[in-house]
Amino acid sequence: MRALVGALDAKDADTWQHSSRVSAVSVAMARVLGLDDRMQSELRIAGELHDVGKIGVPVELLRRPGRLTAAEYRAVLLHTVIGERMLRPLMRRHPQVLQAVRSHHERFAGGGFPDGLHGYAIPLAARIVAVADAFDAMTSSRPYRAALGVTAAVRELRASAGTQFDPACVRALLIVLRVQGRVGRPRAVPTRRATRCGEPRPRRGMMSVAARGRRARWLSGPARADPDWRRPRWLASDHRRPSAATPCIAAPARAGPHCRRGAS
Numbered sequence: 001m002r003a004l005v006g007a008l009d010a011k012d013a014d015t016w017q018h019s020s021r022v023s024a025v026s027v028a029m030a031r032v033l034g035l036d037d038r039m040q041s042e043l044r045i046a047g048e049l050h051d052v053g054k055i056g057v058p059v060e061l062l063r064r065p066g067r068l069t070a071a072e073y074r075a076v077l078l079h080t081v082i083g084e085r086m087l088r089p090l091m092r093r094h095p096q097v098l099q100a101v102r103s104h105h106e107r108f109a110g111g112g113f114p115d116g117l118h119g120y121a122i123p124l125a126a127r128i129v130a131v132a133d134a135f136d137a138m139t140s141s142r143p144y145r146a147a148l149g150v151t152a153a154v155r156e157l158r159a160s161a162g163t164q165f166d167p168a169c170v171r172a173l174l175i176v177l178r179v180q181g182r183v184g185r186p187r188a189v190p191t192r193r194a195t196r197c198g199e200p201r202p203r204r205g206m207m208s209v210a211a212r213g214r215r216a217r218w219l220s221g222p223a224r225a226d227p228d229w230r231r232p233r234w235l236a237s238d239h240r241r242p243s244a245a246t247p248c249i250a251a252p253a254r255a256g257p258h259c260r261r262g263a264s
């Protein structure tokens, strides 16, 4: 494995140690996601070898400054298929590695390379490596562009969560960066996933159905010392219309003119 990574580093010195960093970040993300030791080990290898197919891509394409044409970009993306083919005899016992190498340029919303997979049909290892790869690529300087700062890279990743990247993996990376002290507290990443009970995830500022139920049960509990706790002002008891069923118990000083006790 080290020989293959060394060969890639020798071919494209601009991405020197990129694979090692992707590997380390992928393993950290796997820990945040609660994946087991086996999966962490697969991700360590997958991160090291994800771009090994670039050995089979012309070096002038890898180092060309400026934008590539569509045909050139497709030729570069072929490193996914080339890499999987190279590693197949070596990694028979590591299917997740092969999947990550092949699918780390798929898009979460579909239409990626090489198979156009969509959402959770993309192997988890590939979704993790894709986020780690994009983050490291953005925060590394290349001959044709300067490195982005961590905050700007995080902003880009957040903007692409749900379209290019799995939102759960973006969230895991944000937690890794926060633990490493490289960014502040992560905010919520937009997601389309439903909650465990199948209810749609509430939008920002809204209460979920479960939370509304909990609040209602708590508010209607038997031991509320103040029955007007958290009631809006216009529902407070001293403004409530009196009736025989609900006699007004407000103190005379606070009672309105409608209050029987105040009127008597």
Ligand SMILES: [Fe+2]
Pocket (backbone or CB within 6 Å): 050, 051, 079, 104, 105, 133
């Ligand atoms: Fe790649």
